[in-house]
Amino acid sequence: MTPMNNDLPVLDDLISVLDRTPTTLAALLDGLPEIWVTATEGDGTWSPFGVVGHLIHGERTDWIPRARHILAGDSRPFEAFDREAQFSESRNKRVGELLGTFARLRIENLETLRGFSLTSDDLERRGLHPELGEVTLGQLLATWVVHDLDHLGQVARTMAKVYTTTVGPWAAYLSILRDRQR
Amino acid sequence: MTPMNNDLPVLDDLISVLDRTPTTLAALLDGLPEIWVTATEGDGTWSPFGVVGHLIHGERTDWIPRARHILAGDSRPFEAFDREAQFSESRNKRVGELLGTFARLRIENLETLRGFSLTSDDLERRGLHPELGEVTLGQLLATWVVHDLDHLGQVARTMAKVYTTTVGPWAAYLSILRDRQR
DSSP: OOOOOOOOOOOOHHHHHHHHHHHHHHHTTTTTTTTTOOOOOTTTTOHHHEEEEEEEEHHHHHHHHHHHHTTOOOOOOOOOOOOHHHHHHHTTOOOOHHHHHHHHHHHHHHHHHHHHHOHHHHHHHHHTTTTTEEEEHHHHHHHHHHHHHEEEEEEHHHHGGGGTTTTTTGGOGGGGGTTTTT | OOOOOSOOOOOHHHHHHHHHHHHHHHHHHHTTOOHHTTSSSSEEEEEEHHHHHHHHHHHHHHHHHHHHHHTTOOOOOOOOOOOHHHHHHHTOOHHHHHHHHHHHHHHHHOOOOOOOHHOOHHHTTTTEETTEEEEHHHHHHHHHHHHHHHHHHHHHHHHHHGGGGTGGGGGGOGGGGGOOOO
16 A cells, blocks of 8 residues: 555544543633533534533544444445534533543543554544545544644633623733624 | 622632642643643743643632731732742642642641631722732632633633644634633
């Protein structure tokens, strides 16, 4: 197999981040007043609560199922990932409960990932994304990490915006308040 | 005193976030491989390590000293805050050590803040910022919170960008990789 690129992630590096996301989000969100947990950046944007539900859905249907798909040599496209599924699944739950579910699923999925005993060659194995076309297992696993960090950044930004006007003149220095302005 | 605005922060709400920042950053960064801790977004930008040093400097010289300044009725401008001081102070330290120092200082500062037993009237008391002009104590405390979240978002973004090319075609979906592009 010809390498698509030499930019392969190191498994221990990526697992070290994936392993920390549930504890990081729990440290930030568990027990936090509702003003922060249910805040959004406006219509059609997600609250920290919604983000945790989305991460749970990813653990169940996206990362490991797609890794298995690639490792099985399945040439059909991956099933599409429903980015809005959390809104039905999380209804009537509390954020602490969602954080616990996310942590449990992530532990199981990292055990599965370690159990694959992946080689560098494995990381270059390819699958077919329904929109993006050909992708590698290494790219999928790197995306899992960046997806976590993207949503951690979103949670921080969404919480920050609760105080957009409360900070008064200091808004001029707080650039997060202007990120993804709508 | 005429209220500057009615947009006063609730002390319990803001303390609940301030209290969680050190544990959140420790959950994310303590023991993490160097590839993440020392990454930057390019020349002149800060690594997660640098951010923790900056937060320590703020605990020592910014938030509580400025709150005391306002509560003392001091009409002189605040002393300017050195945003780059961490680079000399953090030299030769490890991120775990910095996280411990940050946690200890934050606990002390929140004890001090609670000890002020602030009223709503206190939150409208005013001080003079050297660049921004008149600001209130409520705005200062809200800024403390947003400043934490701004830097948490920065840490997530900086770590994410380590894998900018590693994610391959998925970069199209990962908007954090395009935030604050230089």
